[in-house]
Amino acid sequence: MTTPRRRHVTGESTRALLMETAERLFAAKGVEAVTIKEIQQEAGQSNASVTVYHFGSKTGLVRALIQWRSGRLDKRRDTLLEQTRAEGHVDPRAVVWLLVRPLVESIRDGEMFVPFLARLSEDPRANTEYWPTDVADWTQEEMQDLVGGALGDMPERLRRGRTVQLYNSVLNLLGEQARSGHRISELQLHNYVDAWVGMITAPVSAETQALLEPREPAPDDGTATA
Numbered sequence: 001m002t003t004p005r006r007r008h009v010t011g012e013s014t015r016a017l018l019m020e021t022a023e024r025l026f027a028a029k030g031v032e033a034v035t036i037k038e039i040q041q042e043a044g045q046s047n048a049s050v051t052v053y054h055f056g057s058k059t060g061l062v063r064a065l066i067q068w069r070s071g072r073l074d075k076r077r078d079t080l081l082e083q084t085r086a087e088g089h090v091d092p093r094a095v096v097w098l099l100v101r102p103l104v105e106s107i108r109d110g111e112m113f114v115p116f117l118a119r120l121s122e123d124p125r126a127n128t129e130y131w132p133t134d135v136a137d138w139t140q141e142e143m144q145d146l147v148g149g150a151l152g153d154m155p156e157r158l159r160r161g162r163t164v165q166l167y168n169s170v171l172n173l174l175g176e177q178a179r180s181g182h183r184i185s186e187l188q189l190h191n192y193v194d195a196w197v198g199m200i201t202a203p204v205s206a207e208t209q210a211l212l213e214p215r216e217p218a219p220d221d222g223t224a225t226a
Helices: 011-029 036-042 050-055 058-087 092-108 113-121 126-130 138-150 156-180 186-201 206-212
Strands: none
Touching (some): 011 050, 011 113, 011 156, 036 050, 050 058, 058 092, 058 126, 092 113, 092 156, 092 186, 113 126, 156 186, 156 206
16 A cells, blocks of 8 residues: 655745735735735745745735736636627626626636725726736726726716726625625626626716816906906
8 A cells, every 4th residue: 555645835835825815914904004924924834935935025926916807807807798799789887897797707606806805996006016017907997998888878987987997896895795705696696797787887977977078168258367
């Protein structure tokens, strides 16, 4: 009878362990509130320089985490988008599902990337310091185009605002569900999607429309001085 060989902990598995640990801590506390030392201790790493060795710094760790998780999410969205276009239904509800479904799948897989993103969206340095330059922000860039196409002749300024509002609402609500550990049922999820579709397709009020109108310049009554 042979004795099973002990599995060798490779560099890649250490990287993954550090990123998973950091993701969980960042999701709970936010990036700024978590130290490299805390991540290493939580990951059971006794080597004080292990994070610097693999990522260079905490900022490097955050960027690596985003690259690691975003790749799979973006591939999933691209697949869903192809299916949606093939079926000919790129309407507001389909667009919301393109954003929501991959995030819910990530949560159901036990990942804490969604609440991490929700915390990161609260950080003013997120896009300037933490977001990797070689990772396209699918949810912001693609969603702008898709929401614009789905909402027809709504003014661009309002479409942009509603896209940001949709993104933040989805992240915050799903992120809170993930942090609480509560399972999101299909009924609950469809109800959320109904509400998000209503949010982005709500009619533009007369008051909002009036604020979009260019104001007439004040008449020159001859009282202005040089």
